[in-house]
Amino acid sequence: MTETMSFDAATFTAQGTERDRVSLPGELFDGTVNMPVMHQAVKAYLANQRQGNAATKTRGLVIGGNQKPWKQKGTGRARQGSTRAPHWVGGGTVFGPTPRSYAQYVPRQVRALARKSALNARARESSIIVIDQFDYERPKTSRLQTMLDRLDLGGRKVLILTDGAKPNVYLSGRNLPTVHVMPYADVSTYHILWSDVVVIEATAIGHTLEPVAEREPAEKAKRSKPRKRAARSEVDEVGDESTAPSPRKRGAAKKKRPAAKRPSARAASSRAAKKTSPRKRAAAKKSTGAKKPKKKGS
Numbered sequence: 001m002t003e004t005m006s007f008d009a010a011t012f013t014a015q016g017t018e019r020d021r022v023s024l025p026g027e028l029f030d031g032t033v034n035m036p037v038m039h040q041a042v043k044a045y046l047a048n049q050r051q052g053n054a055a056t057k058t059r060g061l062v063i064g065g066n067q068k069p070w071k072q073k074g075t076g077r078a079r080q081g082s083t084r085a086p087h088w089v090g091g092g093t094v095f096g097p098t099p100r101s102y103a104q105y106v107p108r109q110v111r112a113l114a115r116k117s118a119l120n121a122r123a124r125e126s127s128i129i130v131i132d133q134f135d136y137e138r139p140k141t142s143r144l145q146t147m148l149d150r151l152d153l154g155g156r157k158v159l160i161l162t163d164g165a166k167p168n169v170y171l172s173g174r175n176l177p178t179v180h181v182m183p184y185a186d187v188s189t190y191h192i193l194w195s196d197v198v199v200i201e202a203t204a205i206g207h208t209l210e211p212v213a214e215r216e217p218a219e220k221a222k223r224s225k226p227r228k229r230a231a232r233s234e235v236d237e238v239g240d241e242s243t244a245p246s247p248r249k250r251g252a253a254k255k256k257r258p259a260a261k262r263p264s265a266r267a268a269s270s271r272a273a274k275k276t277s278p279r280k281r282a283a284a285k286k287s288t289g290a291k292k293p294k295k296k297g298s
Helices: 035-048 108-124 141-150 167-173 189-194 247-255 265-275 278-288
Strands: 008-012 018-023 128-131 158-162 179-183 197-201
Touching: 035 108, 035 189, 108 128, 108 189, 108 197, 141 167, 158 167, 158 189, 167 179, 179 189
Parallel strands: 008 128, 128 197, 158 179, 158 197
Antiparallel strands: 008 018
């Protein structure tokens, strides 16, 4: 005889505020874990999901081949009775699949024992969480995701069991790939073993919890980002505000700076003369010299 055990579970509000732990009902959570029964229930559940639609045509279902392709004797070929025989191309299939049912029946008491064993297996791992009440006025996926984040269940496979059908809760979790929402009465052994954590509404297991005040989650201290180095201030640390020029004035002053004076013509000619060679300078003097007047009568 197995030893009876008692379990308790962590309890939270629908927004993730922690409450006092509650004890799980002893008639269901007594520590019983029957592995062969769970295996039988899961195998039957997966078999019942199969549709069994695979089918092939026998020679009687293939179109054509109602007459002999050639006469029985005198052709030298083997005798044939139909072109739709299995050894002909386009012929029927022998021993092929036909539509069938893969359903397996498991007695009601065996299913109940397997479900009880699965819940006890999760209770032994402390993977059962109780929520006081799911009171969703309208579907809100972000609200359900916030609760899971506060419970540190992000990225884990979570099975949420509600007290009866609650469409708003179901629609809130339908878009979350690792969350499955269903009524507590409809849960199967497969769903419990599929999940990593089972979240159960308190009224589904016979607990009626009074509402408590919600507490806001403690915000993590944000790292202070270094501010960008500000541009040069309009006012110098030593100077006065009234005397400090604004950025526009500084820019205008830069634009209005006087351009460098061009060198005068004399300076330019002296520089050019220095660069020229002595021969060129002598030639230039001769060409610029005064011409002698011509004598009359010559």
